Amino acid sequence: MKIAGIELRRVAMPLVAPFRTSFGTETERDVLLVRVDAGAAEGWGECVAMSEPLYSYEHVDGAAEVIRRFLVPILAAAPSVDGYAVGELFEPIKGHPMAKAAVEMAVLDAQLRIAGMSFGGFLGAVKETVPAGVSVGIMDTIPALLTAVESYLAAGYSRIKLKIEPGWDLEPVAAVREQFGPDVLLQVDANTAYTLADARHLARLDPYDLLLIEQPLSEDDMRGHAQLARVLQTPVCLDESITSARAAADAIALGACSIVNIKPGRVGGYLEARRVHDVCAANGIAVWCGGMLETGLGRAANIALAALPGFVLPGDTSASDRYYATDITEPFVLEDGHVRVPTGAGLGVTVDSAELSARTTATEWIPF
Ligand SMILES: CSCC[C@@H](NC(=O)CCC(=O)O)C(=O)O
Ligand SMILES: [Mg+2]
Numbered sequence: 001m002k003i004a005g006i007e008l009r010r011v012a013m014p015l016v017a018p019f020r021t022s023f024g025t026e027t028e029r030d031v032l033l034v035r036v037d038a039g040a041a042e043g044w045g046e047c048v049a050m051s052e053p054l055y056s057y058e059h060v061d062g063a064a065e066v067i068r069r070f071l072v073p074i075l076a077a078a079p080s081v082d083g084y085a086v087g088e089l090f091e092p093i094k095g096h097p098m099a100k101a102a103v104e105m106a107v108l109d110a111q112l113r114i115a116g117m118s119f120g121g122f123l124g125a126v127k128e129t130v131p132a133g134v135s136v137g138i139m140d141t142i143p144a145l146l147t148a149v150e151s152y153l154a155a156g157y158s159r160i161k162l163k164i165e166p167g168w169d170l171e172p173v174a175a176v177r178e179q180f181g182p183d184v185l186l187q188v189d190a191n192t193a194y195t196l197a198d199a200r201h202l203a204r205l206d207p208y209d210l211l212l213i214e215q216p217l218s219e220d221d222m223r224g225h226a227q228l229a230r231v232l233q234t235p236v237c238l239d240e241s242i243t244s245a246r247a248a249a250d251a252i253a254l255g256a257c258s259i260v261n262i263k264p265g266r267v268g269g270y271l272e273a274r275r276v277h278d279v280c281a282a283n284g285i286a287v288w289c290g291g292m293l294e295t296g297l298g299r300a301a302n303i304a305l306a307a308l309p310g311f312v313l314p315g316d317t318s319a320s321d322r323y324y325a326t327d328i329t330e331p332f333v334l335e336d337g338h339v340r341v342p343t344g345a346g347l348g349v350t351v352d353s354a355e356l357s358a359r360t361t362a363t364e365w366i367p368f
Pocket of ligand 1: 021291
């Protein structure tokens with residue numbers, strides 16, 4: 001496929017409510033979108049890097065610069081590209097998986113729209129809908145948390161994930177269990193907020209029958225997670241630590257996790273995300289699809305990925321209105337606790353040009 005040029009576009013996506021984690025509070029996403037003009041079709045990619053390097057070392061301005069200075073020239077020099085070639089071409093550039101993933105996603109979308117193939121069909125989806133979990137931020141009070149959880153359960157969400165940090169962990173988990181009973185699928189995400197010294201404290205979560213505890217320790221502490229996993233009954237799930245299929249294989253071999261949260265942006269793209277899925281499946285490790293507050297573009301791609309056979313736990317693939325009052329594509333809605341896998345060519349969603357224009361804060365066209 002020959003590319004005529006690439007557009008980098010920033011859109012402001014205000015959240016319906018502040019979303020607080022152990023590393024900060026989000027009220028608006030500053031999203032970098034990548035649009036590839038491949039002549040017969042255009043393709044969209046979404047960069048999941050946040051405004052500040054608090055989830056990972058990447059941040060949105062840095063990702064835009066890496067794409068503009070290093071990835072675009074490589075793509076422009078290639079006589080022809082497809083989704084598979086992009087990963088190979090970008091190999092010499094170290095790191096920056098979220099920047100790379102956004103470009104690969106746009107190339108894949110264009111390529112699949114031209115081929116008339118859906119993202120799910122291309123990746124190997126085996127389901128038409130996937131169960132939707134929801135991530136619930138740290139709140140000011142327990143009553144506020146219970147009100148939020150009640151609304152999500154009433155909406156039909158299949159699984160509740162609570163953000164935790166030191167000082168907000170045992171009490172919110174106990175309160176949710178007390179209020180909503182033992183059958184609600186419940187898990188927690190610490191975003192690296194604890195250390196091995198907290199092992200005994202985290203073991204006090206065991207009686208609450210959690211599905212998993214996500215990324216309790218630092219992203220580079222594989223041995224610490226392996227030690228912690230030997231102390232806890234609650235299964236350890238890794239997110240920030242799993243930066244590639246090889247990292248997943250290492251974590252599994254070390255016993256650092258028994259469940260993996262897969263995020264395509266964190267691992268460099270949807271093809272690497274599928275390789276993580278395959279490594280985990282080969283080792284009997286359950287996976288689920290994480291989220292980075294994506295617009296309908298990234299959400300469409302994530303839901304397609306979540307339809308692969310190894311995704312046996314509900315992901316953070318919520319309905320669009322969990323974060324956004326209106327989206328830049330048609331919204332994903334909850335149907336009996338599930339979201340529907342798009343079947344159209346490419347991502348299977350259409351960018352609403354009026355919504356896109358209304359939210360655009362910057363755009364730059366780079367001709368090849
Ligand atoms: C702003 S927090 C983004 C990272 C976080 N993501 C979520 O909690 C899910 C967000 C979503 O529903 O998209 C995680 O560590 O898993
Ligand atoms: Mg996480």
